[in-house]
Amino acid sequence: MNPREEKVKIITEEFTENEEHADVGRRKKNSKAQRRQRKKQPPTTDPEDMVSEKSHNGSQQEPAQEEPETHLLGMTAKRGPRSLPPIPSASRTGFAEFSMRERMREKLQAARSKAESALLQEIPIPKPRRLRSPSSRELETEFGTEPGKEVQGTQQEDSQSYSRVKFRDPVRKTKSKTQAPPGFPSAEEAYNFFTFNFDPEPEELEGKKQIKGRDGSDQEEESGEELPVQGERKWFGDDGRILALPSPIKPFSSRPPLFTPAQSIKAELETLYKKAVKYVHSSQHMIGSGDPPGNFQLDIDISGLIFTHHPCFSREHVLASKLAQLYDQYLARHQRNKAKFLTDKLQALRNAVQTGLDPEKLHQPLDTTQKTINEYKSEIRQTRKLRDAEQERDRTLLKTIIKVWKEMKSLREFQRFTNTPLKLVLKKEKVDKKADEEVYEAEIQAEIRELLEEHTEAYEQKMEEYRTSHQQWKAWKKAQRAKKKKKKQAAEEDLDEETEELPAEEGPVKPIPPEPTDPAAIEQRVRERAAHSRRRPGEPMLVPELSLAGSVTPNDQCPRVEVLRRDDVKRRSVYLKVLFNSKEVSRTVSRQLGPDFRVHFGQIFNLQIFNWPESLTLQVYETVGYSSTSLLAEVFLPIPETTVVTGRAPTEEVEFSSNQHVTLDHEGVGSGVPFSFEADGSNQLILMTSGKVSHSVAWAIGENGIPLIPPLSHQNIGCRSALKRADAISSIGTSGLTDMKKLAKWAAESKLDPNDPSNAPLMQLISVATSGESYVPDFFRLEQLQQEFNFISDEELNRSKRFRLLHLRNQEVPEFRNYKQIPAYDREIMEKIFQDYEKRLRDRNVIETKDHVDTHRAMVAKYLQQVRESVVNRFLIAKHHFLLTDLVVEEEVPNISILGTSLFKLAEQKRPLRPRRKGRKKVTAQNLSDGDIKLLVNIVRAYDIPVRKPTASKFQQPSRSSRTFSEKHVTSPSPHSPTPSADFPLSQVLVRPFVEVSFQRTICHTTTAEGPNPSWNEELELPFRAPNGDYSTASLQSVKDDVYINIFDEVVYDILEDDRERGSGIHTRIERHWLGCVKIPFSTIYFQARVDGTFKIDIPPVLLGYSKERNMFMERGFDAVRSLSDGSYITLFITIEPQLVPGESVREKFESQEDEKLLQATEKFQAECALKFPNRRCLTTVIDISGKTVFITRYLKPLNPPQELLNFYPDNQQATAELVARYVSLIPFLPDTVSFAGICDLWSTSDQFLDLLAGDEEEHAVLLCNYFLWLGKKAWLLMGSAIPEGPTAYVLTWEKNHYLIWNPCSGHFYGQFDTFCPLKSVGCLIGPDNVWFNIQQYDSPLRINFDVTKPKLWKSFFSRSLPYPGLSSVQPEELIYQRTDKAAAAELQDRIEKILKEKIMDWRPRYLTRWNRYCTSTLRHFLPLLESSQGEDVEDDHQAELLKQLGDYRLSGFPLHMPYSEVKPLIEAVYSTGVHNIDVPNVEFALAVYIHPYPKNVLSVWIYVASLVRNR
C-alpha cells in the first residue's frame, strides 16, 4: 500500500467521522476557491469587493496573505487549547446587522485584548512572517498530510480563534503606538482595516510583502496547467494588444535577502568560516608528521581449494559434485527452514484475523479493525504464495537429489567401479498418518476458504465497476444513437469488440459482466497445487544424508582408462599466488591434487602493507607433472571491512572458474568440451573448470591489541582533499566500485548532485543498483565519451619513450636526474637508456652478493640504501624550498662609505708586508659545469718520515744500539752495506720522499724532497667532476670520493749492466715505495671549505725495509715534545676553487616526543650559548633515525661490551679499555652527511648502529662512551672539532688523575696535553644526565679545565632551576652479541684474497704477475700475530724472521689494516699504495689476507702486500 493511497483513505475517514474536521476542510476549500476567484480578477483591490467577499464568507480572510494563515495554524497547533476571550462569538453570529464603524471598533478591541492575552502568555515569539519558508505553504496546499491532520485535530476546538489570532501580531505592535480612545479608531486605522493591512510596518517592508504576495500568485499562475487560451474569448483586448498575462520576469529582484544560506545552498557550495590563520611553514615534508606509521597488516588465511569441476573429473565425479552441491543447498535450506517459518507466520496471521473478526474483542472502531483485517488478509495472501513457492522448491530439490543419486548408482553399476566415496542415505521419518491427514485437509480448507473470500471480494468489486461502466455505456449509447442513427449496429459491435481492451478514454465500451467464481474450480486448483508442492499426507518424511562412507574401487580392478585418469590426477598439483594490488606478494606451497579434488593449504599469510589496499587476488596455478604451470583462474577477494580483525573473520568460500578447454584421452571428461552421460551421446553437457577457495581475510591485531588497520580518513591539505572526496575511486578504493552498496553510500555521503551531467553515469549506476534490479553493468566509466575522443590509445601514450624519459627526469630518478636534451622523436631515443634503470628496479629486492662477500653485510647495505632512498625522497621537496637569497642575487648599490674605502684603497700598498687573507666569493653550485671546479692541495712539509734500512741488515740482527747517529746522516753509503754495489749507488739520503695526491683517479705528485723531514711547499691542482655532471648542492653533498695523499719514497737503482759504460752513460731505474697515506673525504673539504693543518700519516705498523728513527732524538735529548709522538706528520692545506656554498641543513623543524618545556629549554640554552661563543658546538637535541628530535642525554647509558673482549684482559682495566676502543673503531665509518646527503645528522642508537655496522663519529663515540660507562669509568661525550674531520664527537674519560681523550673512529687515545691530539676545540661535554657547555676563554683541550663541577667554567643544562627530570634512555637494556661465524670469516678471507690478486693482475696488464707462494704463506702466518698485538712492537722480529726465510730477496711491503665494510674500499686502498706499479721484470708479489672476527660480525681485515725482487 503506497502512502498516497493511505493518505486518501485517512482523509475520507476523517470526512465521514468528524464533523468539525469536515467543517474546517470545507472552509479550507472555500479559501482556496476564493483565491482562485481572485486570481481571475484584475489585480486591483477594491475595498468594497473585499467587504462583500468577507461578509459572504463569514470569515476574515486577509486577501494577500496566505502564509500567516498557515503560520497561525502552526501556532495553535503548538499552543494547544486555551481559554477564549469573551468577544468574538457575538461578532461572528451577527455581524451583518452592525454598522461598519461598530464592527471596526469591535474588531480592534478584540484584537487588542487578544494581543494582550498573547503577551501575557509569554509565548516564544515566532519568527517574523516574511521568513516563512515555502515549505509551510505546502502545508496548507497539501491538506491532509500528517502535520496538517495534526493541526486539524487541535483546531477543531476553536475554529474561531482562527480569525482572532491573526491580529495578535500586528496589534501588539500597534498597541504601544496608538493611544486613541477605545472604540474610536483613528482614520489611519480605519484605512488600514479596509486595506486589510494591520501591519504598521515601514513602507518598504509593506511593499515587499505585497510583492511577495503577488509573487506567490504569479507562481501559481506559472505552475498552473491551464493555458490562457480560451476558445470563445477574443485574442486582443480593447487597447489592441494581445491579451496576455503580465510578464513573469520582473525588472527588479524580488527575492528577499537570504539570511539562512545553509538551507538553500547546495551542499557542495557549503562554506565554512575559517579564522585567519597564521601561516606557519608547515612541516608536512617531515618524517612521520601526519602520515600514519605504515605498519598495517592483513592476514590472509587460505585454508583450501575444492574443485567443483576439473578436467580430470570422471563422469561419476561430475555427478558427485552435483550431488554434493545439491546436498549443500539442501542443508542450507534445511537450516533456514523457510517453509516452516512461513507456515508459522501464516498460522499467526490467520489467528489474528480470527480474533479481529471476533465481535467480543472489538475495542476499536469498526473500520480500523476492518482495515487491519484487510491488511492481514493481503499479508496472508503474500505469505501463502511465498510458502507455496518455498515448499515447492524444497520438494523439487529433494527430488533432484534423489534423481542424481539414482543416476550415480546406475553409472556405478554400468562402469563397474566406484570413484567417489559418496553415499546418499534417505532416512524415512514415520508420521502419524491420521493427524497428518487432518492437518493437510485443514490447511487445504483454510486455503480454499480464503481464496473464495478473495474471489467474492474481487467479484463484487468487478460487479461494481461493471455497473458503473455499464451505466456510462448506456448513456453514451443513447447519445450515440441520437446523433448518428444511420450508423449500423453491426459496425458498432465490431468496434466494441475491437476496443474492448483499450482504456475507456476512447469512448465507452460495452462492459462485460464478470464471471461469478466457482468454488469447485478453486478447490480443484488448490488441491492440485498442494499435491504438487506438498508432501502427501501419510507419506514418510524423507531426510537425505550424504556420507563419504562408500569405498572407492582400487586401481587394479578398474579399466585402463580409469587407471590412466587416476594417474593423471596424481601428477597434478595446485598452488595459489597471492596478489596484493596486483603484485605478487606470496604463494602457497604446491600441493598435490587428491583423488577427491580437494587441496588443503592451511596457510596464513601476513601481509605488512604500506599502500591502501585496492585489490586482493588469488591466482590458481596448476602444474601437470614436470611441465610448466598454467594459470587456471583468478579469484578476487574483497578487502575486509575495518571491523573485521583476525579471529573474528569467518572462513568464506569464493568460487572461481576458468575458461580453458581441455580434452583428455582418458576417462576424465575434460573441460569446456561437450560430453554426455547417455550412451548415444545425446543430452550433451559442457562443464568448465571451476572450484571454490575457502579463505578468510582479516586485519591483524598488533601486540598491544590495536588492530593494524590504515585509518579511513585520509587527511590531505589544500584543494586536494576536496578533490579526493569527489573522486569515487580515491575515496572508497577500487574495490568499492564493485560494491554497489558502498558506492551508493558514498554517493549519499558526498552529496552528489544527481542533476550534474558529469555525475550522470554514476547516478544511473546507483539507481540501478538500489532499485533492486539484478542487472548490474560489468563496467563503469568515470569519464564517459573520453574513449571516443581520444586520438591516441593509452598503450601508445605509455609506450612513448620520450614521455617516459621526460617523466623520469622530472621525478629525479637518479639515472636520469641531470639528463639533458631529450630528443623530440621517439626513434632518436635508444632503448638501452632504460636498461640500467629497469635492471635496478628488477633487482631492488634481490640481494647482490657479488659486491658484498658476506650476506649480512649485503643485507645491511641494501637496508642502508633503502633508508637513504626514502630519506632522500622525503627531503626532495624540502630541497625545493628556496630562500630569497637563493634566487635573487642583487649587487649592492655602492654608497658613499664604500666609495670612500675604495678611494682609500688607492693609497694602499700593492704588496703589503703583512697581507691579510681576503674572503673569496662564494659560488652557488647551479651554473657550473665540468672543469669549473678544482681541488687545490697545498703540501707544505712532513715530519718524521720513516727512513730506509740498509738491506745489508739481513746478515746481522739489527739492533737499536747498533744504529748510530752517523748511520742516519752520513751522505756516504751505509757502512753496514757489505758491498758498495748497485743497491745503494745513489743513496746519499736515507729517504727521498714525494707526495702523490690522487682524487677521482687523477694523480698529481710533487717533486722529490730529501730527508725524513722534507719540505715541499707545492700546490697541486686536481680537477673535480661531479657525478653525472650534476653540480647541484644535493649531488655535491653526496660525493663519496676521498682524497688520498700518499707519501712515497723514491728509490733510484743503478741497473747499468756493464761497469765499463759507467763513465759515459747512466742507466737507473726509479722505484717508489709506499710509506703511508692520509685520506680526507671530499665531503669534509666541501663542508669546511678548507682543510688546514698537520695530519698524522697513516703508516702501516710494519714497513719492510724502513724504520722510524724514533729513539734517535731521545738519545740526543732533542725536542722532547716531538718524541712523544710515534707517527709521521704532514702539513696540508686543501681547498676548492672556486669556493662552493655548502648546502644548508634542512630548514624545517622536526617533530618530537619530548616534553614541550624541555624543548623550549634546549632552544633557550642553545641560543644563550650561541650568543656567547658562536663557534663552539653546542648540542642538546639530535634527530634519531626515524626523524624525531630526541634529547641527547638519552643516548648515553651504560651498555655491556662483548664478553669476549672483557675476558681478554680480566685484570687489566686499561688494556680492556683499549681493546674496547679498538673494537668500536673496527666498525666501519660511514659519514651521515654522505649517506643522507647533507640533510641532517641522524643519530642511531647503539643497537641500531651495531646492526647496521656503519655509522659516523657520533655513533662510534656514543657506543664507546656507553662501554666506558659500563666499565665503571667516568666518561663523557665530547663535542668539538678536530682535524681532519671537522665537527666531531670524541670521548673523554677520567683516569685516576688525568683525562684521556679517545678518538672513537681510530681507537687511539691521547692525554689532555698531547700536542698531536687531533682534537682542536671543545664545545660541550655530554654525560648521561647533563650537558655542559664550555664557557672558558679557550677551547683547545690543552688549555682548558675539564672539571665540570665548576659552574664558572662549564655551563650546565640541568641546574637547580631546571632539575634533571630523569629522562629514560632510548638505548636498549642490554646489547646482545652473536658470535661471528669463524668459517664464514675464513671463507670471506679467501675470497678477498682471490679478488685482490685478480685485481693486481688486472692493474698490470703489460706485465706478468708472479706470486711468491712461500712469501705469501709466511706473511699469512704473521698477520694473526699483528692482530693480537694490534700492530705494535712486532716489526723488528718480524723483519728479521722474514729476512731469514727469504734470504735473497729485496723485499718491500706492508700490512694494511682496515675495518671491513665492503670489498671496494679494500681494493681502493691496495690500489692507492701503488704496489702494482713496480715494473722490474723479475718482480714477484706476495699477498695475504687475514680476517679476525669479532662479535656481532665486526671484522678486522689485514692485508699484507709485498713485492719481492731477487737480488742478483
Added chain:
Amino acid sequence: MAEVHVIGQIMGATGFSESSLFCKWGIHTGAAWKLLSGVREGQTQVDTPQIGDMAYWSHPIDLHFATKGLQGWPRLHLQVWSQDSFGRCQLAGYGFCHVPSSPGTHRLECPTWRPLGSWREQLARAFVGGGPQLVHADTIYSGADRYRRGTWGPGAPPDHRLRP
C-alpha cells in the same frame, strides 16, 4: 602524441581591498592529460605594493603535458589570499580560467570572487579576520553549476596574466 607546454607567470593582482596579497594556484586537467614535468600547484610570495594597488608576484609557471585527448583542457585555478599586519592569512578571492588553447602569448585576466557569508561572518571578518571559505574547493573549477552562486558577494577582480 600531443604535448602542451604551459609557460607563463602569474603577474599580480589588483583591485582587492586588502593590500598584502599572495596567491595559491593550481592547474587542473582531465584524466587524459599526463604531467610530464613541472609543478602542478604552488604558491607565490606575499607582495605588499608600495606604489599603486597592483600586487606583483611574477610567479613562474612551467608545465609540460602530454595528452591523448582534448577533453579536460588545463584550467588554472587561483586563490588569492591576503595577509594582515599580524601575519595571519585569509581568503580574498577564488578564481579560475582556462589556459588559452591557441599558442602564443596571452594576457589573461581572471575575475575572482569570494563568499560573503552571513552578516555575522562579515562582521567577524571585518574585525577579527578570517572569513567563509568553500568546504569543497573543487567546485571552483569543476562544477557545472557555478551559476548558483549568484547570491554571493563578488570579490574584486584581480589581474592574473598568464603567458602560455
